[in-house]
Amino acid sequence: MATSAGFGWNLTQAGKADVWINWTFAHGGFPVASIEVWANPDNGGYMLLATVASSAVTFYDAMASDSECSFDFKLRYVNGGTLGPFSNVLHLDVSAP
Numbered sequence: 288m289a290t291s292a293g294f295g296w297n298l299t300q301a302g303k304a305d306v307w308i309n310w311t312f313a314h315g316g317f318p319v320a321s322i323e324v325w326a327n328p329d330n331g332g333y334m335l336l337a338t339v340a341s342s343a344v345t346f347y348d349a350m351a352s353d354s355e356c357s358f359d360f361k362l363r364y365v366n367g368g369t370l371g372p373f374s375n376v377l378h379l380d381v382s383a384p
Contacts, residue, residue, distance in 0.1 A: 320366030
């Protein structure tokens with residue numbers, strides 16, 4: 288479940304915003320595998336942003352934007368051919384510094 292997201296300007300590079308998303312995931316009987324991080328910047332359509340270990344609880348995207356924008360994020364567990372359902376959608380507005 289996507290739980291929170293945030294952003295910061297000028298952290299990695301001047302004039303750029305870094306963004307991050309946090310989540311929880313209970314593996315239950317599923318082994319550690321991967322979490323896909325999907326992003327929909329400014330309602331332009333979802334794209335796969337990153338794949339991280341399913342034991343991770345955060346993803347940090349350095350220099351994600353150079354202007355005000357919005358992101359919708361969703362996550363999905365993947366283990367080979369096993370695809371979990373997408374998580375809730377988490378919205379983030381990146382406002383000007």
